[in-house]
Amino acid sequence: MLPEVDLVITFRVSRKTSLLKRHALEDARKGEEQYGRLMKALSSAGLRAVARRGESLGHLLVFVSCPTEHVHTLIKRERHSDFLSGLPTTPVNLRKDEDEDVPLAPADRIRLVHASITSMPSDGGLGISPDAPEWDLVESVMALHDREFNEHWIHAWTTSRYVSVKQENLREQFGDSVAMYFSFLHSYTKALVFPAALGVLFLLFRLPVLADILHPHRPLLSLRFGTRGSFRVEKQRARYIDGFPWWKHELRMIASLPVILLFAGILVSILTGIFVFEAFVTQLYTGPGHKFIAFSPTVLFVLLVPRLLEVYQAIATRLTAWENHAHQSSHAASLTIKTFALSALVAYMGLALSAFVYVPFGEGIMRMVQVWLFKGSVRADAAADTLNTTAALNATEHTKGIWNVDTSAAGQKLNAARLRDQMFAYTVTNQIVNTFVEIGLPYVLRGVESFRARKANGNGKGDKGKKRVVFEDEKEKGGEEEREFLEQVRKEAALPEYELFGDYSEMVTQFGYVALWSTIWPLAPVMALVNNFFELRSDAFKITVHNRRPIPSRTDTIGPWLDTLSFLTWLAAVINSALVYLFCPRSQNHCNAGTGAAPSTLDKVHQHIISAASASASRDAHAPGEDGGAATRELLVTALLIALAASARALWHASEEVRTTERGEREVKRRFLENIVGAADVVAVADIGVNGRSIDGEEVVLDPEVVPEKPADDLDAAEGLGSFWDHDEGMQEIQRLTKEA
Template sequence: MSTGVPLLDASTDSDTPLESGFDEEFIMSQEELDDPETPHIYWEYCFFFNKKKWEKVITTSLQKKLVKWLKGLSNAGLKINKTTTKTGKVFYEIGATNELLDHWAEHNLNLNVKLKDQPRPDGKPEPMFDIYSIKYVKYEAKNVSQYRKNIHGSVFTPIDRQKIISRIMMGPKTEQCCEINFPRLVQQKIISGFWSTHDYEEFDSLIKKWSFSWKTTQPLDEVRDYFGERVAFYFAYLGYYTKWLITSSIVGFFLAIGNMSTTKNDNVFHTLWSIFIVFWITLFCEFWKRRENWLAYHFGTLNFWEEEDQRIEFEGTKRVSPITDEVELYFPPWRRRFRMIATYSVVFATMVCAAAISIGINKKKIIDNDRHKISTGENIWRGSLTGAAIFILNMLFQPIVEKLNDWENHETDSDYENALILKLFLFQIVNTFTSLFCISFINPEPAYLQSQLSALLITHQIINNFQEVGLPWIKAKVKNYLDKKKGKESISLIEMESSYTQYENTVDDYSEMMIQLGLVSLFAVGFKLAPICALANNIIEIRSDSYKLKKMKKPPPKSARNIGTWGIILEVMSYLVILSNIALLGITYDDFSRDEDSKSDLSDTQRVWLILFIEHIIIVVKIIMHAIIPDVPSTVAIKIARDTHFENLKKSGKDTENSMKYVPKLLSSRDSSSENENGNQKHYTSSSSSTSSEEED
């Protein structure tokens, strides 16, 4: 099988326009597709164009380039299937057989694959997280019977296939790849679209276990295998956060009942709840780090470090790199810094506008000090109006910040995404929490804070769920009704999929959950039942977020070892929760007493010093807890140490029969044969351990 890509030179072609059927030699015929003897083909990518529009603007040289691309893909061993629809769209699906995947996995990418579950050599059953087990190894075709297989009988997961085929299509010619930059072709409007297609047999199987199941655990292994680590980490975080809400919901419920049942003029329930919530979020952050590292090891990405290519949208001038001596695009850092000053000035201005709107809606309470003249119904109405305004402003701001972020011209995807996260989250924090801050600290009123916080939280959840589930459902129903009314014929899956929105990243999903966590914890004293509302929402959110992926194009295949910048935001928020709740408790002390005779004799200065004293004590305790609780679980630490030990033994050639006691047989036999054939040192590679369990011990 040829893996080279001898591309055509357009300069040698005649200027004769291409005739119908010019691509027949590169695409699979219907007979080949229907032939039962044809090996199974995994269709992973598709690009298309509108034939009528394309023919109007396309030149002969661009038509020849299309031939060049198809020929290159075909010569690389990829399979191509062409579909022309009645609407004039031409789709080219790109896939590969197991034979090609085998070749690239072993010889070009050094891909890691999962081993089958194997019993221990001593015959004892394998424990939930066996420190001696090895589950990920470098792929070798001769050991294929030892690897875990998927629904199609292949050892390669959907994300593996996606990465291999993507590399063949878009990798550099120096690595015998086609070097076709499909995303840039879309950007330049040479083709209408390019995306990774769904494997509906595998996806439907996953959705049944995931979206339509009410089990407490998610099939994270299968999510990772289908969507990649970045998406899997988001759902892992969402599931873990939801489980932690159970504890806070129970405690908050009983404290709320106790607060309503007492007639005493004291702050005991508010104080207990504040102390509980600051330690709850501290423990949540610490144990999430453990879970995160467990998952990274479980997914085989603990030591992952991605050397990123330049973004497709990155613009610069060509120069010779002083490091590699190769031609590269260069954009002076000082110019980016100048642009960032301008963009953050705009972001700051929009934050001021959002804060002004939020204060304006609640002016009667915040500025006019109309403390007791606002009814409960009006409180809830104003809270709901504030929630709706927050949603509208977030929706209006997002395209603005994306344009500003594009203008900054970041070189890599991670730099671009981190800059986008910072701008979006800064705006959303100010937009969401300004009214609560003013109600809590400028003119404190517990009853109004409670109604405002509850209305904001519930409105936030209703609007987001409607946007993610309700609106797409209504659109689908309306479209089906109109299609039936017009007598339109049903369209193919590939054409339907081409109209789906691209799922680019998890930024919006994480942002929604972080804002919810802020509403639950930053002003926890105000609404003890907030965790219950969040818990009920998240149980549905897990299912709705997973189901919406069915109506979106698959995200790009990206690896990850953690939740990235969101982990830093989570840590910062845990400190803000301490400061906010202790300050809220101290500033509203007299209001909570609800008795003029029991007002504190503390002066404002004394109260500030007391707040700072308590806040510092809790921060010291938080730091001590951080030092005591290790970020890496002991089972993972032992496993990493053993992997390192085996690696060192293999490199030194000093491994003994005892040291290999618990290593799967195929590794020992493979290494022995390798040593006999080549006379070299034995080669051993293990990137990770995996278990069938979804939970950390």
């Protein structure tokens, strides 16, 4: 019978790969002291804990199990805290004649035990967290997958129209945050059905209300999950500096803005330079290797943009930590906004330049680039264009071996399908690549790692060969079943932690493509709908196979992503109205600035750019034709006014269900009070810290039901698992590390 494990603490004695003997001994002594302190803290809190060897020398897996009595204590403490903070603690549909308690979901059990271990002593926890300086050898606190549920989820994909299981079942296994993500993805996918079916005709009418479709769905979920207002009881971060003035926190957040703007400016400059090089310069080069010069913008992008984003991400992480957020939700929201701001620039900058620069003014800009790069040749060509056609051909012939400088053919060098090709690449090709990176690439990487391990074992090198002896010892002590269990735990410990940021970022970015640029390619909603059908399943597969089990957390919102969606919705109204104005057929009277045959403002600006190129080539001080500056200002002002006029959107108001539930909260509290022994216990439990001490450090005397009990010795015997919980390998592994030194 396998042991019932709630959490696994990964503990690494040494974080270094190569050490001197003196350093190894110091690390071993430090590891022994911290490991002993860890086991003592867990035991004194009423938890069962035992260690097993990990995947390498000095790596330990500390298995933690919470007795049922202590779980009831944690439930009672949380309910008391929720009640005092005004949170619903009993399901609103609970009937009074129901005698049986609502069963505790696996995610809630994991969340309660995880919070009791990782939260700060001021919040009633042990403070054992990888972020805490006094626990720097603790790598992570992870939960193990429920393999039976995962297999059921994967098997049900073939028969379910959704993600295989009900929303409530997802919440019971992975917590509120993961359940809300899949609910958001499902709602967003359903919202794509109408624009995918009707195409561009109703696209502009749908965009301003799509975020409002998602907006009311969020509070309904928080009511259904019982997490509305959960931010009031959120635990403090391990690295939060208590007593920090609020105004200093706000000033530090404002101080981050110049850094964001600086990197945004650098990124825009790089992307604009790559755009000009790719859209114009590569089209003019006709010399040796011109077939390969088209790949140079991609090479430049790969070399420059990821490096810049990597540096920015490191700085943004430091800035967010420097801001000293009290709670993890606000910390994550601040980092999310910083990170997604530049990611959105990378995603949408190319399309914006193509839509607002390349397509309407491409021919004029192509001539300007020719003038800028090849002034002498183009000057002769431009002068001959107005005086002598033969001379122009001779000038072009003189340089056609390397560059095409014939300005009369500038328009022929433009790619009329550029915007459509870009949209196809972003909405189809990129999605396929992302799916492979999420699903296929981890298999490839694990295969490479397995090959290297087998090669090292075959040559008698590396730590893997030593691990075989360890496995034989485990087989003698725990049996084959325990050996397989430990091997599975080691595999899960080697997996990366699951981060919701990547999945949310991918979907919000896709929403931006559909909302901002679908007027360019009406099939974008169709491609997004098809992608999301597979995305629902690939994300579920990624969680169950390629990542650790998510640690459940209480939340009543999707965080800063809702504000991001609202902003993109507003921006979509601005951009789409501007695009409609710019690309409106010039033959239609309502698109022209004047009447009949009078040229439009767009035509005036275009002619101004072409005239400026010709004037620069011929060194004429004045461009021929009309006042291009006035036409440019007229175009920009008109487009801006039309865009702002179209950006109004309706505000969401609380639904009747929300108001009804708010009126029922008093009834929820009344029912909850029926389970409380006394008001004094409620206040005492709310102030409890670690080991019966309050936040102020004073001794608190409580009812015996509230104080956590030590795990009884007969519990292991009743479960038949004494051999697993009695045998600890932690100190043995640390002593092995000392011997290896």
